[in-house]
Structures are given as structure tokens and as C-alpha cells.
Amino acid sequence: MTVVFASRAAIGKPRELMRLRIVVTVLLIAFTAVLFFLTLPVWMKVEQVVCSALLLVIAILIFKR
Incomplete structure (x- = not known):
């Protein structure tokens, strides 16, 4: 979506730009929140950091x- x-x-x-801003x-x-509040293996924390960094750039x- x-x-x-x-x-x-x-x-x-x-309107789609506004929706995209909300979703991002x-x-x-x-x-x-997942990165800070859940106990995860190291590889999964690295994955969350990479995804968060990419989303921050997009935002x-x-x-x-």
C-alpha cells in the first residue's frame, strides 16, 4: 500500500502525499519502539536500525x- x-x-x-507522510x-x-522496547537478537536490532535509518531519510x- x-x-x-x-x-x-x-x-x-x-492527499496521497499526506497519507504517505502519515504512514512513514x-x-x-x-x-x-521495537528497537528500544523489545529484547531482540543482535542481527534483528541491526536490521531495525537499518530500516529506521532508511525511513528517516525518506521522511x-x-x-x-
């Missing part, structure tokens, strides 16, 4: 517009 929001936002639909923000909060890009 995120890909649909992103593709529609790329062609200039403002919620995902970033969820990944960060910066879509909130910059």
Missing part, C-alpha cells in the same frame, strides 16, 4: 517538499 501512496504522490496528488511517520515510530525527503 505504501508503494501506491508513493506512486500517486509522485504524480502530484496532495507511523512506521518510523513503530520501528524505533526527511517527503517532509522537505
Whole structure:
């Protein structure tokens, strides 16, 4: 579903951009919460950090517009 929001936002639909911003923000909060509040193996924590970093970059890009 995120890909649909992103593709529609790329062609200039403002409602889809707003939805994409909401989804990315919620995902970033969820990944960060999982990282800090759950006891996970090291490889899974590394995976969460990488995903969170990528989402942060995406959030910066879509909130910059």
C-alpha cells in the first residue's frame, strides 16, 4: 500500500502525499519502539536500525517538499 501512496504522490496528488507522510511517520515510530522496547537478537536490532535509518531519510525527503 505504501508503494501506491508513493506512486500517486509522485504524480502530484496532495492527499496521497499526506497519507504517505502519515504512514512513514507511523512506521518510523513503530520501528524505533521495537528497537528500544523489545529484547531482540543482535542481527534483528541491526536490521531495525537499518530500516529506521532508511525511513528517516525518506521522511526527511517527503517532509522537505
